[in-house]
Amino acid sequence: METSIAQKNAVLAKKLVIIALIMGGFGLALVPFYRQICEATGISQSRIVAQKASGEVDMARTVTVEFVASNSNWLNWSFEALDKIVQVHPGQQTVVNYRVVNNTGRKIIGQAVPSYAPTEAAPFFKKLQCFCFDQQTFAPGESRDMQVIFVVEPGLPADIQRISLSYTFFDVTAEAGNK
Amino acid sequence: MEATHDHAHDDHGHHPTGLVRYFFTTNHKDIGSMYLWFSLIMFFVGGFMALVIRAELFQPGIQIVNPDVFNQLTTIHALVMIFGAVMPAFVGFANWQIPLMVGASDMAFARMNNWSFWLMPPAALLLVGSFLVPGGAAGSGWTLYPPLSIQGGISVDMTILAVHIMGASSIMGSINIVTTILNMRAPGMTLMRMPMFVWTWLITAYLLIAVMPVLAGAVTMLLTDRHFGTHFFNAAGGGDPTMFMHIFWFFGHPEVYIMILPAFGIISHIIPTFARKPLFGYASMVYATSSIALLSFIVWGHHMFTVGMPAAGNLFFMYATMLIAVPTGVKVFNWIATMWKGSMTFETPMLFAVAFVSLFTIGGFSGLVLAITPVDITLHNTYYVVAHFHYVLFSGAIFSIMGGAYYWLPKWTGHMYDEKLGKVHFWLTAISFNITFFPQHFLGLAGMPRRIPDYAPQFTEFNQISSVGAFLLGLSQLIFLYVIIKCIRGGVKAEAKSWEGAEGLEWTVPSPAPYHTFETPPAFH
Numbered sequence: 001m002e003t004s005i006a007q008k009n010a011v012l013a014k015k016l017v018i019i020a021l022i023m024g025g026f027g028l029a030l031v032p033f034y035r036q037i038c039e040a041t042g043i044s045q046s047r048i049v050a051q052k053a054s055g056e057v058d059m060a061r062t063v064t065v066e067f068v069a070s071n072s073n074w075l076n077w078s079f080e081a082l083d084k085i086v087q088v089h090p091g092q093q094t095v096v097n098y099r100v101v102n103n104t105g106r107k108i109i110g111q112a113v114p115s116y117a118p119t120e121a122a123p124f125f126k127k128l129q130c131f132c133f134d135q136q137t138f139a140p141g142e143s144r145d146m147q148v149i150f151v152v153e154p155g156l157p158a159d160i161q162r163i164s165l166s167y168t169f170f171d172v173t174a175e176a177g178n179k
Numbered sequence: 180m181e182a183t184h185d186h187a188h189d190d191h192g193h194h195p196t197g198l199v200r201y202f203f204t205t206n207h208k209d210i211g212s213m214y215l216w217f218s219l220i221m222f223f224v225g226g227f228m229a230l231v232i233r234a235e236l237f238q239p240g241i242q243i244v245n246p247d248v249f250n251q252l253t254t255i256h257a258l259v260m261i262f263g264a265v266m267p268a269f270v271g272f273a274n275w276q277i278p279l280m281v282g283a284s285d286m287a288f289a290r291m292n293n294w295s296f297w298l299m300p301p302a303a304l305l306l307v308g309s310f311l312v313p314g315g316a317a318g319s320g321w322t323l324y325p326p327l328s329i330q331g332g333i334s335v336d337m338t339i340l341a342v343h344i345m346g347a348s349s350i351m352g353s354i355n356i357v358t359t360i361l362n363m364r365a366p367g368m369t370l371m372r373m374p375m376f377v378w379t380w381l382i383t384a385y386l387l388i389a390v391m392p393v394l395a396g397a398v399t400m401l402l403t404d405r406h407f408g409t410h411f412f413n414a415a416g417g418g419d420p421t422m423f424m425h426i427f428w429f430f431g432h433p434e435v436y437i438m439i440l441p442a443f444g445i446i447s448h449i450i451p452t453f454a455r456k457p458l459f460g461y462a463s464m465v466y467a468t469s470s471i472a473l474l475s476f477i478v479w480g481h482h483m484f485t486v487g488m489p490a491a492g493n494l495f496f497m498y499a500t501m502l503i504a505v506p507t508g509v510k511v512f513n514w515i516a517t518m519w520k521g522s523m524t525f526e527t528p529m530l531f532a533v534a535f536v537s538l539f540t541i542g543g544f545s546g547l548v549l550a551i552t553p554v555d556i557t558l559h560n561t562y563y564v565v566a567h568f569h570y571v572l573f574s575g576a577i578f579s580i581m582g583g584a585y586y587w588l589p590k591w592t593g594h595m596y597d598e599k600l601g602k603v604h605f606w607l608t609a610i611s612f613n614i615t616f617f618p619q620h621f622l623g624l625a626g627m628p629r630r631i632p633d634y635a636p637q638f639t640e641f642n643q644i645s646s647v648g649a650f651l652l653g654l655s656q657l658i659f660l661y662v663i664i665k666c667i668r669g670g671v672k673a674e675a676k677s678w679e680g681a682e683g684l685e686w687t688v689p690s691p692a693p694y695h696t697f698e699t700p701p702a703f704h
Contacts, residue, residue, distance in 0.1 A: 009287045009358045016354045020388050027396030027426060031411060034422045041489065113414050119487040170414065 057091035058154045065152065067096055068166040077102045077138070079169050082145065090154040097145045098131065098167065102138040109173045111135050117164040124153040125163060135172060202297075205289035207274045208692060210296050212591070214271030215584070217299055219660070221263030222577075224307060226653050228256040233615075233649035236642050239634050249632035250318035251334075255306060257321035258338065261438065262345045263303050265572065268580045269441040270295075270352050273380050275591065277356060279685035279692060280374045282365030282701040287358035295352040302344040309334035320630060322427055325412040325420045329404050336405070339398045346391040353384035353391075360384075365684065367703040371465065374683050375458060378465050379444030382472045386433045386440075389476075394430040397423060421486050428479035436475045438572060439539075440468055442579035443510060446532050448683070449586050450514050453529035454521025455680035460513040467506035467513075474503045484555045493552045500550040504543065511540055526678075527601035531582030534609050535575060542570025545620065560630070563623025569616045574609075581608070581659065588663070589677035593691030594670030600662045607655035614648025 065088055067081035083096040102108055112132040116122040127133075131146035138144065152163065201213060232252050235243045244252065274292065278285055286292045309316040314332035317323070323342075328335055360381045364373070373381075400411040401423070410416025412423045443464075451458045458464065480488060480496030488496075514536050523529070545567040549555050558564060581604075588596050618641040623629075627638045634642065673690040684703065688696045 005362060008362050012358045012362060013288065013354050016357055016388055020350050020354075020392050023389050024392035024396055027393035027429075028400075030393075030396075030426050030429065031400070031422065034419070034425060038419075111416075168414065170416075172416065174408075 056154050057089055059089050061090055061154075062087050063090060063152050063156065063160070064162045065094075065150075066162065066164040067098070067148075068164060069098060070166065070168050076104045077108065077169075079167075081167075088152055090152050090156055093128065093149060093151050095147055095149050097147055099143065099145050100136070100138060100169070101143040102141060105140050107140060107173070108138050108171055109135050110138065110169045111172045112167045112169050115166045115168070117166070118160060120157060121152075121160050121163045124156040125165065126151045126153060132167060203293070205285070205293050206694060207278050207286045207289070207292065208591075208694065210286075210292050211271045211274030211276075213296050214267045214274060214299075217296075217303075218264050218268035218271060218580075219663075221259050221267070221303060223656070223660075224303075225256050225259035225264055226656065228252045228259065230649060230653050232256065233646040235632050236634070237646040238643075239636050239639055241632055244632065246632050247315060247318060250320070250630060251310065251316035253630050254318055254320055254338075255310070255316050258306055258341075259303070260572075261321065261434075262342070263299075263306070265438050265576050265580070266345075266349065267299060269380075269383070269438075269576075270349075272376070272441065272445065272580075272583055272587075273352075273356055276587065276685060277359055277377055277380060278363075279590075279688065279696060280377050280683055281360060281363060281368060282684050282697045282703060283359055283363035284695065284698050286355050287363060288355050291351050292355055295348045295355065298344050298348040298351075302341040302348070305337045305341040305344070309337040312337065322424075322431070323398065323401065324427075325401065325404070325423050326414070328401055329413060336402065339402050342398050343395055346395045349387050350391050353387040356380055356384040357388070365697070365700045365703040371462065372703075374444075375447035375461070375464055376441070376444035379440045379447075379468055382468050383437050383440045386437050386472055386475070390430040390433040390437075393426060394434075397426040397430065400426075421483075424483050424486060425479070428482045429476075431482065432479045433472070433475040435568075435571070436471055438576045440472065442535070442539075442576045443468060445579045445583035445586070446514060446535050449528045449532040449582050450517050450536075451682065452586070452678050452680040453526060453532070454518045454523050456517055456521040457682070458513065459516035459519075460509070463509055464513055467509040470506040471503060474499065474506075478503065481550055481555070484552050485559045497550055497552045501547060504547055507543055511536060511543075526585075526598060527596070527605050528582045528586035530602065530605045530609075531578045531585065534605070535578045535582065538570055538574030538578065538609075538612070542567055542572075542575055545570060558623055560628055561623035562619040562627045562629055565629050566616050566619035566623060569619070573616070574612055578608075581605075584663070586678070587685075588666050589673030590685060590690050590692055592667050592670075593673050593689075594666050595673050595677070596662050596666040596670065600658060600665075604655060604658040604662060607658065608652065611648045611651035611655055615645050615652050616648075618642075618644045618648075 065086050067084055067086075069079045069081050071077070071079055078101045079098065081096065081098055086094060086096060088094045100110070112130075114127075114130070114132055116125060127148060127150045129147060129149040131148070136144075136146070148165075150165075201209060204210060204213075231244060232249065235241075235249060274286065277283075306316075312332070312334050314334060317328065317331055317335045317338040319327035319331060319335070323335075323338070360373070360377055400409070403409040404411050404413050404418070410418035412418045412420050414420060447458050447464060478496055478500045480492060481500045484493055484496070514532075518533075525533070545563065549558060549564065549567055585596060585601055588594075622638055622641050622645075625638065627634055627642075675689050676686040677690055678686075684697075684701055685692070687701065
């Protein structure tokens with residue numbers, strides 16, 4: 001009697017451990033699952049690549065685009081938007097500039113990551129050229145101006161009159177060196 | 180299993196004494212007591228941090244701690260209270276009560292039970308000790324959101340390790356509890372005749388087994404992001420901090436039910452005892468508890484309405500969250516219906532239970548307010564949220580723990596506690612709790628953000644009321660400590676059935692419960 005309960009307990013415990021392991025696997029599986037969902041619904045683009053714009057220009061409408069710059073990892077350099085606010089017509093190709101000054105005494109490889117507000121505007125904001133497409137290498141003390149060429153698609157929902165585009169620069173020197 | 184087997188034969192009537200007894204014990208009553216003492220100590224540690232926070236918030240401006248330390252205090256206060264005070268308290272109750280309630284001689288895996296407990300003190304030391312390392316404790320909030328948790332110093336690693344250890348302890352404890360409940364019940368005790376506390380813990384243990392590994396995965400990914408060059412949550416490498424929030428809250432929302440379902444169980448014993456009526460709607464209580472547990476897996480998004488989910492996602496999480504009000508309402512209805520036309524008396528456990536029903540309901544309603552997406556977007560990260568979760572966790576979980584402690588102290592110690600002091604403790608706690616946390620609703624509605632040491636001057640009065648209440652609340656708990664110690668040292672001899680209306684197998688054994696009980700399964704009618 002006693003042993004049979006002990007055996008039953010051991011069997012049940014094994015099953016429960018398996019449930020725990022499966023749930024651990026499920027937790028890790030949420031990572032690719034999450035990325036798939038974001039890709040499929042267009043919430044985020046995992047690859048930042050150049051896009052094509054459709055040709056139409058809607059001269060009747062004007063949208064305000066703000067450009068913001070911020071640093072991560074307490075990088076000792078300055079990163080700023082030279083054109084902070086621009087007025088554009090949907091469909092119109094526009095160029096803005098960002099400036100980076102590397103005040104550190106070392107070579108830095110940086111990666112800029114864009115973010116939009118409101119998020120609904122993201123699918124309609126097409127970047128034809130951007131310094132965020134590639135990692136950027138800066139020599140010690142180097143100052144460089146970098147371009148973003150973009151188009152706001154005419155399909156932008158009518159209630160969006162103002163878009164903010166924020167770039168955060170990350171220091172990826174360590175990671176880039178490993179590759 | 181060998182250990183329990185030998186134990187039952189060799190140690191009968193003579194067991195190790197002193198420290199060694201507690202270090203090596205496999206006895207569910209010893210382990211239960213250790214969990215409860217551990218919980219009480221952590222409650223005072225976490226409470227001390229809360230008082231430093233409230234002292235800082237007594238006036239606008241920075242007076243006592245700098246903003247870094249303030250963030251560390253809010254972070255560690257939460258982690259200590261959740262993983263150190265509330266959860267171990269319920270595990271302590273489970274250890275003491277479940278074998279007694281189902282008529283088992285001990286937990287299924289007595290040796291593992293010992294490990295589960297002794298993992299807790301090192302984890303607590305890591306958590307609290309992280310204040311002493313360079314840079315201070317983790318300041319990212321208990322949710323450990325990146326990027327802050329990726330940028331922090333070694334204390335974040337200590338916190339992650341502590342979470343791992345406590346998670347392992349919880350999973351081991353849960354496996355033990357499920358096995359004990361499913362395999363070791365007295366003959367005749369079918370699932371639908373189990374005491375409510377046993378039911379709620381069975382469901383809680385399953386929740387723990389399901390979500391603790393997910394939390395472990397999330398914090399492991401944080402760790403590899405910090406040290407091994409991965410980019411799960413690190414935006415620089417294409418990772419996504421929002422993904423951490425999704426994974427964390429997939430754990431986090433069931434976690435809040437882990438902290439309240441056993442409370443529902445305790446209340447479902449206290450109210451019938453002091454209303455002298457059987458629990459109204461037993462079966463609906465079981466189904467309501469199960470529904471709450473199942474729904475808890477699909478509502479995590481309500482913690483992150485402001486991250487920019489699509490409207491369809493926000494709506495889904497909003498409606499799913501509101502759905503939980505239905506089974507919760509069933510439970511509240513049943514407790515009130517149990518009291519209805521009962522011969523009620525108001526001993527301390529009953530006072531805590533009645534206060535639980537009314538105050539937890541307030542917390543439930545403020546939760547419903549926060550479930551409304553557009554309202555939450557305004558109230559997110561304000562003191563309204565702080566007020567809400569203290570109503571459900573303090574006047575919910577902790578009131579049930581205190582009520583349960585008073586309820587079962589006679590069984591544990593063999594003495595009745597000091598009823599007069601118990602009532603003083605209750606009234607001081609209930610009143611000062613409301614003084615502390617009710618004004619925080621107004622602060623939140625007026626826009627005061629949480630986790631910030633300074634605030635605009637117009638918030639001063641309500642913060643001062645809240646801080647005065649908090650100190651009264653903190654000091655009142657010393658009465659609780661005194662009543663417990665007094666009760667252990669002596670008092671009126673408790674009968675086997677310590678309360679007139681008490682039902683259940685635990686009341687058939689003498690008080691204090693002998694070291695070994697139910698070595699042969701009892702008859703259950």
